[in-house]
Amino acid sequence: MPRIAYVDGAYVPLREAAVSIEDRGLQFADSVYEVAVALNGRLFDWAGHLARLRRSLAELSIAEPMGPSALDLVARKLLAKNRAREAILYLQVTRGAARRDHGFPPNARPTLVMTVRPFDMSIRARQQATGIKVVTQPEQRWARRDIKTTSLLPNVLAKQAARQAGAFEAWMVEDGTITEGASTNAWIVESDGTLVTHPADHNILAGVMRGTLIRLACADGFKVEERAFSLQQASAAAEAFITSTTAPCLGVVSVNGRPVGKGAVGPVTLRLGRLLWGEIERQTGYRPATIG
Amino acid sequence: MPRIAYVDGAYVPLREAAVSIEDRGLQFADSVYEVAVALNGRLFDWAGHLARLRRSLAELSIAEPMGPSALDLVARKLLAKNRAREAILYLQVTRGAARRDHGFPPNARPTLVMTVRPFDMSIRARQQATGIKVVTQPEQRWARRDIKTTSLLPNVLAKQAARQAGAFEAWMVEDGTITEGASTNAWIVESDGTLVTHPADHNILAGVMRGTLIRLACADGFKVEERAFSLQQASAAAEAFITSTTAPCLGVVSVNGRPVGKGAVGPVTLRLGRLLWGEIERQTGYRPATIG
Numbered sequence: 001m002p003r004i005a006y007v008d009g010a011y012v013p014l015r016e017a018a019v020s021i022e023d024r025g026l027q028f029a030d031s032v033y034e035v036a037v038a039l040n041g042r043l044f045d046w047a048g049h050l051a052r053l054r055r056s057l058a059e060l061s062i063a064e065p066m067g068p069s070a071l072d073l074v075a076r077k078l079l080a081k082n083r084a085r086e087a088i089l090y091l092q093v094t095r096g097a098a099r100r101d102h103g104f105p106p107n108a109r110p111t112l113v114m115t116v117r118p119f120d121m122s123i124r125a126r127q128q129a130t131g132i133k134v135v136t137q138p139e140q141r142w143a144r145r146d147i148k149t150t151s152l153l154p155n156v157l158a159k160q161a162a163r164q165a166g167a168f169e170a171w172m173v174e175d176g177t178i179t180e181g182a183s184t185n186a187w188i189v190e191s192d193g194t195l196v197t198h199p200a201d202h203n204i205l206a207g208v209m210r211g212t213l214i215r216l217a218c219a220d221g222f223k224v225e226e227r228a229f230s231l232q233q234a235s236a237a238a239e240a241f242i243t244s245t246t247a248p249c250l251g252v253v254s255v256n257g258r259p260v261g262k263g264a265v266g267p268v269t270l271r272l273g274r275l276l277w278g279e280i281e282r283q284t285g286y287r288p289a290t291i292g
Numbered sequence: 293m294p295r296i297a298y299v300d301g302a303y304v305p306l307r308e309a310a311v312s313i314e315d316r317g318l319q320f321a322d323s324v325y326e327v328a329v330a331l332n333g334r335l336f337d338w339a340g341h342l343a344r345l346r347r348s349l350a351e352l353s354i355a356e357p358m359g360p361s362a363l364d365l366v367a368r369k370l371l372a373k374n375r376a377r378e379a380i381l382y383l384q385v386t387r388g389a390a391r392r393d394h395g396f397p398p399n400a401r402p403t404l405v406m407t408v409r410p411f412d413m414s415i416r417a418r419q420q421a422t423g424i425k426v427v428t429q430p431e432q433r434w435a436r437r438d439i440k441t442t443s444l445l446p447n448v449l450a451k452q453a454a455r456q457a458g459a460f461e462a463w464m465v466e467d468g469t470i471t472e473g474a475s476t477n478a479w480i481v482e483s484d485g486t487l488v489t490h491p492a493d494h495n496i497l498a499g500v501m502r503g504t505l506i507r508l509a510c511a512d513g514f515k516v517e518e519r520a521f522s523l524q525q526a527s528a529a530a531e532a533f534i535t536s537t538t539a540p541c542l543g544v545v546s547v548n549g550r551p552v553g554k555g556a557v558g559p560v561t562l563r564l565g566r567l568l569w570g571e572i573e574r575q576t577g578y579r580p581a582t583i584g
Contacts, residue, residue: 005313018310019318021297021405026311027384028444029321060449090392092319099409100382102444102451102475113313117391142446143432151443152320152394154434157352159394183394 004081006074006114011081014115023111025094028102029151031111032056033092035245036075039121039286041085043075045245048208053091056148061104062095065112074114082116086286088246090115092150121280124247125288128273131251131265132168132242134181136231137161139174146202158182169242171255177228179203184244185210188229188237189261189268196233199226209243209276216275231255239266248280249273296373298366298406303373306407315403317386320394321443323403324348325384327537328367328500331413331578333377335367337537340500345383348440353396354387357404366406374408378578380538382407384442416539417580420565423543423557424460424534426473428523429453431466438494450474461534463547469520471495476536477502480521480529481553481560488525491518501535501568508567514560523547531558540572541565 005017025031034049043049050068057064066074075089096108140154158170159182169181179198180186185207187197195217200206214224234240240252240260249272251265281287297309317323326341335341342360349356358366367381388400432446450462451474461473471490472478477499479489487509492498506516526532532544532552541564543557573579 007313014314015312017313019313020307021299021309021311021384021407022306023318024448026315026318026323026386026405027325027442028448029442030445030448031318033319060445092313094318100407102448103455104448104452113318115313115392138435140435142434142443143430144446149445150319150321151434151445153322153352153441153443154436156316156320156322156394156396160396163395 003115003117004078006078006112008111008113011078017113017115019094019111019113020097022100023094023097024105024108025092025111025150027100029149030060031092031094031150032060032062032148033090033150034148036089036091037119037121037245038079038084038087038089038116039280039284041079042284042286043089044280044283045208045212046072048211052148052206052208053093057093059144059147060095060149062093063110065093065110078114078116084116084118086119086121087116088119090117119246121246121286122288124250125277127247127250128270129265131253133166134169134171134240134242134252134255135162135165135167136173136178136256137170139172139179141172144202145179145204146200146206148205155182168250171234173231174203176230178231178234180205181242184242184247187241187243188234189239189241189266191238193268194223194225195268196225196227196229198228207243207245209245209248212279213243213249213272213276216279217272220275235260237261239269241269241272248276295407295409296370298370298404300403300405303370309405309407311386311403311405312389314392315386315389316397316400317384317403317442319392321441322352322354323384323386323442324352324354324440325382325442326440328381328383329411329413329537330371330376330379330381330408331572331576333371334576334578335381336572336575337500337504338364338367340503344440344498344500345385349385351436351439352387352441354385355402357385357402370406370408376408376410378411378413379408380411382409411538413538413578414580416542417569419539419542420562421557423545425458426461426463426534426544426547427454427457427459428465428470428548429462431464431471433464436494437471437496438492438498440497447474460542465523466495468522470523470526472497473534476534476539479533479535480526481531481533481558483530485560486515486517487560488517488519488521490520499535499537501537501540504571505535505541505564505568508571509564512567527552529553531561533561533564540568
């Protein structure tokens, strides 16, 4: 079956799906996006993604292409058309197509693009046991990382550097502080069991999974502190892990080749992973064969 | 006559010209661009633009879609197809279309897009007499502004803020220093006639017109210093001006509503403008009706 995409009101085969070369998403990175996962045919934490999308659009004064319930309808219809039960839903809104000029165009209508692609989330459950490696990269991004824009070139370069170093993720370091990963949030577990992650200020993107984990961990009795931590603190931590929509909770076993804690996925990370997979099952009914 | 664009090997009507929604230029701002002007049917400082494009591509490890002489051929053919004598040529190269993933895709072929649009450069010559207003904005861009990428969202926001304040350009201020404008380079003229502009390091884009003016001004006996200057120094300067490909040399009469120098375009700016328009005529044979 061909993959179907949604572009500005039409459901079209992905290989034909296109936007104008004068779309401001292409010419200026003047656009925002969301990535959500569908599991068992249901979108996980979907309300959180829709709320963040609205905030991103508002911060950039981009008009909403449609209201949340219409967006929800398009997303469900696209999942159905792709017969996708386990999938990544990608949604992008640009300021629209207009004659090239830096300032906002007076009459542009926002462009809405949505794609769905099959994704086997159970690989993340299996990765929970082995964990991942992280390298650090200098923080190079712009000042408003709290807005989920497609100005992702520095993230691309950091992720590529991680790949070339044999790592899964790059943690960005700014003035000695770890902000976040190229596409994930960064966490450490201190020796007393306190969870630490960077505050959701302008320096990081407030991940939806990050927010869900804070809520679940607090309810489970964990102490969660939103504060910046250094590379030294990460190296000295009992455990470290990352969270993201497509990688709920993966333990970090090494940073720049040096082991974190015992150099294996720790018990706190495993417990937090179980909390998140439990929430995934609660919302969607999805349960992977293995949870590490 | 419909405007014709070039997209990946084909000359197509602009209104049909499109790229895949999975193009990395759209999804990641993983692309670079150039803007050049054609005057009297000839591209001004074209070699400088082609050289900078190659550098931008190399810095990001994006393959060249074709060599400089083939690019030159496409540009000339596109100008001819659009019957454009005075025009803006826009050229964008992305890393190509691929399944969405931050790291470099293994087999993507770069996407090449080129457009031409009519542009009456003589409006810039008329603007030389009146000058322009500038406001300042906090510098928000990423760390590698020396690469001419389409990660332009902060430039868009700064330009829009300038428009809303009734100004032509926004100067970005970082740690008290003026880096450059949203789409132009920033210059001041000190009381002894020395020209000062930010060094061409990672913090600014080395404008082609900036380079041309440095060369012409030095040959004309001016002292040119490439060093950072502050907002205070700009306010206290004898004159200030901006340079860019589409606005060769425009005097800045006020910054944040406060006059620079005598609050009018100064004699040094006018002389530099004449040097640039002379070079434009030398290279292209184009001469606007009025030079302010």
